[in-house]
Amino acid sequence: xxxxxxxxxxxxxxxxxxxxxxxxxxxxxxxxxxxxxxxxxxxxxxxxxxxxxxxxxxxxxxxxxxxxxxxxxxxxxxxxxxxxxxxxxxxxxxx
Numbered sequence: 001x002x003x004x005x006x007x008x009x010x011x012x013x014x015x016x017x018x019x020x021x022x023x024x025x026x027x028x029x030x031x032x033x034x035x036x037x038x039x040x041x042x043x044x045x046x047x048x049x050x051x052x053x054x055x056x057x058x059x060x061x062x063x064x065x066x067x068x069x070x071x072x073x074x075x076x077x078x079x080x081x082x083x084x085x086x087x088x089x090x091x092x093x094x095x
Contacts, residue, residue, distance in 0.1 A: 019063050 013021045020028075026036040036058065037044050039051075051057075056069040067078045 020065065022060075025058060025065065 013024050022036070029036050037047070037049070039057075054070070056067060058065060058067055060066075069078070
């Protein structure tokens, strides 16, 4: 009975919209041998990482994850339509 009750409780790690917590994202990256380092963390500062030299970033805007990748000299922003409209509303260009 306890497991049924537990299954119906909301999880802080994901929700029905497809949002995943930073812990879930971090663990998923570890499977591929990648490490998530927070941009504003002391570790990031200690490593003296230059963002210009990085190949990709995982970003969060209003609880929606998106990625920014650098391929050669091009920067590609992977967004969903929902995030594009939210960002565009900031400039009054999405109605």
